[in-house]
Amino acid sequence: MQNSFFETASLEPIGQGRNNQVYLAMTVKGERYILKHYYRDISDKRDRLGTEFSALEFLWNNGVRTIPKPIKANKELGMALYEYIDGVFLEKTSQKDLDAAIQLIQNLKKLSTSQEAKNFYNASEACFSAKAIVQVINNRLGRLIEALELKEFLEKDFIPAFQTIKRGDEKETESKRKTLSPSDFGFHNARKRLNGEIVFLDFEYFGWDDPAKMICDFLLHPGMNLGQSLKQYFFKKAIGCFPEDHSLADRIRKWYPLLGLNWCLIFLNEFLPGKTEGKFRKEEQLAKANQKLKTITQNGFNLA
Numbered sequence: 001m002q003n004s005f006f007e008t009a010s011l012e013p014i015g016q017g018r019n020n021q022v023y024l025a026m027t028v029k030g031e032r033y034i035l036k037h038y039y040r041d042i043s044d045k046r047d048r049l050g051t052e053f054s055a056l057e058f059l060w061n062n063g064v065r066t067i068p069k070p071i072k073a074n075k076e077l078g079m080a081l082y083e084y085i086d087g088v089f090l091e092k093t094s095q096k097d098l099d100a101a102i103q104l105i106q107n108l109k110k111l112s113t114s115q116e117a118k119n120f121y122n123a124s125e126a127c128f129s130a131k132a133i134v135q136v137i138n139n140r141l142g143r144l145i146e147a148l149e150l151k152e153f154l155e156k157d158f159i160p161a162f163q164t165i166k167r168g169d170e171k172e173t174e175s176k177r178k179t180l181s182p183s184d185f186g187f188h189n190a191r192k193r194l195n196g197e198i199v200f201l202d203f204e205y206f207g208w209d210d211p212a213k214m215i216c217d218f219l220l221h222p223g224m225n226l227g228q229s230l231k232q233y234f235f236k237k238a239i240g241c242f243p244e245d246h247s248l249a250d251r252i253r254k255w256y257p258l259l260g261l262n263w264c265l266i267f268l269n270e271f272l273p274g275k276t277e278g279k280f281r282k283e284e285q286l287a288k289a290n291q292k293l294k295t296i297t298q299n300g301f302n303l304a
Helices: 048-061 095-111 130-144 148-166 211-220 228-239 248-271 279-299
Strands: 010-016 020-026 032-038 070-074 079-083 179-181 190-193 198-200 207-209
Touching: 032 048, 048 070, 048 079, 048 095, 095 179, 095 198, 095 211, 095 228, 130 148, 130 248, 148 248, 148 279, 179 211, 207 211, 211 228, 211 248, 228 248, 248 279
Parallel strands: none
Antiparallel strands: 010 020, 020 032, 032 079, 070 079, 179 207, 190 198
């Protein structure tokens, strides 16, 4: 199989996420690569391909190896070629796995001081204050409020909780602490090689963010199945990466419930206009949002 971008002997679909199509590309010599065809939407101006490829190229050229090697990209075709990672999903997470995530955070922090780092924009939905997080939630809420199926949940449960949790935080000043962040960061976007090494994937939303938000999102992401002791372990190790940021732990404690509310609304993306998900999928996501809301309102920040 031959095209203007990459010559292959075979091309096998191995995954189709909500944004992209991913293929296993095999050359005539038996070499394997990942070919990624990026989703394009005129309503979404984000350059997913450019962001991911330039981020991985930057990290690779600076010695980071817990990522797939970027090979080549073509913006006109919306395609990029990456190293194939021969590995498996992480079914269970250990402290050693978390140490790999901590090492990536340390590498990103170190590289944040480089001249090249200045070429990157803010990460997707980057937030440098509680006020910014509240605005992100308001924006999501505004897009969902017309969905009749959500009326009871939003008006009876979500909005009252939101009003309570955000109280007082909207006056918080913007943090000056910034670091490079993968943004969609966690073991849901990782593979473990046969030798035990963790490789992190999906850097489409890469950019500058407050380390507090990066750490909160890592802990809150629904794809992360961490028990309380592992959450506490990660929290302590992660804040230790930023010893000069004396308010980091306090920001995490304050922002964690707000960002948890944001995750409630992310679950409900299936209810946005133009989405075609069926009734069962919508009910499933609403149940997840309900459960997340209960956890946040009952526990706040206790990493349970």
